[in-house]
Structure formats: C-alpha cells, structure tokens
Amino acid sequence: MSPEVVAHRGASTHRPEHTLAAYELALRQGADGLECDVRLTRDEHLVCVHDRTIDRTSGGTGVVGAMTLDELRRHDFGSWHGGEPAEVLTLDVLLGLAADHGKRLFVETKHPVRHGGRVERRLAEALGGHRVDVVMMSFSVFAVHRFKKLKPEVPTVLLYDRLWPTTKPHFVDYAGPGVHLLRRHPGRGEGAYVWTVDDPVDIALCRERGVRFLATNNPEETREHLADN
C-alpha cells in the first residue's frame, strides 16, 4: 500500500512554513495529512513555530516562549519566503482547518522538557474542543509518555534522529525515523512515520518498505512520484 502523504509544515517548499497558506496549498495538492511543530507562548498559547526564536521565519526577532500571543501577532510570518504577509498560526486554527477537511494532523511538541509537561497538558486540553484525528509526536520519550498518560486514545510517534531502536515502548504507536535512518537500515520501515522525504529515490524506498506515513515538504510532487511507481 502507498504511504499516506503528510505535508511537513504545510506545502513548505512553495509557501512559508507553518502559515495558513502553506496548509491550504497542501490540501489543494491532495495531502492526506498535515504536520506542524508547536511551542508555548509566555501566556500559554500553542503556536506553530519550528525554531526557538522567530528570527528565521518572520520579519522580527525574539524567543517564542518569552513572547505573548499578542506580541507574536505583531510580526509577519509570510514575507520572508516571498509569501503574502501572514500572522503567526495558532494550533487552534490549524486544528479547525484539519477538522473541516477531515485530515489527520501530526503535532510535534518542541522542547517539552524545558516546560515540565506544560506543552503536553496544553495540547491535551486543546484537543478537547475539536473533532479531528491527531497524532502526537516528539523526539522526547518523556514527552510522549506524559502525553499518552493524559490522552491514551491519541496515537503517538516517537521520532528518531541518530539511532533507531528495534523495539519501541508500549506507549509509542509508530516509530518515527528520519529518512537517513531508513536508508541505513535495510529491510526496516514497515508501518513507520518517516521524515522528511523529498527525493524521488527516498519516496520509492518508502513505498518499497511499506512505510505508513511519509512527511514531505512537497506533497504534490511526492504524490506524482508515488503514482508513477
């Protein structure tokens, strides 16, 4: 079976990552699911920003966790990538979009240890108001464990960057290796969530290995490659 195509930070090759425009394009391109990173603002809102600071992906500077949502809203997250001006995207808005389109949303919590579990608690609370399929993900085994205790019904991915263990803890539903690990470990990958896959050779490899979810910055091209093979 072909892997489900997950739009990594939206259709982030063609639109500024984590903007509504990036996710709307991903939906038009036929993505099966959407991926986002979340961070907590100073006033405890979850916003979709990858880095610790807003310096790379906005016209401003500053640490996300030191700013309030209102402060973040004063910055433009679209123009840096040649896009239309765009407000910081909140998780709440993205959950609404995924729900409206019946798409699965993969939510990665960033630097959860530093916040002592607040990110997972806020995520669990945020899910309460939406009817949407969510998968929680993290590189931190502690974060995944904490979240699973709060929301046992929500599937989880443990992300792997350097090592890919052969077994996973009982509270992890899917292994989440980077595509570099998939290349390095022949015969593995069945049922996994693999990131970030843009190269046609890697796309073919994911299909061969029975990967379940494939995260890509370019859903349209990825779907075309999957259809051709």
Ligand code: G3P
């Ligand atoms: O989908 C998982 C992948 O996004 C992890 O890496 O740095 O892009 O968040 P990163």
Ligand code: CA
């Ligand atoms: Ca991510």
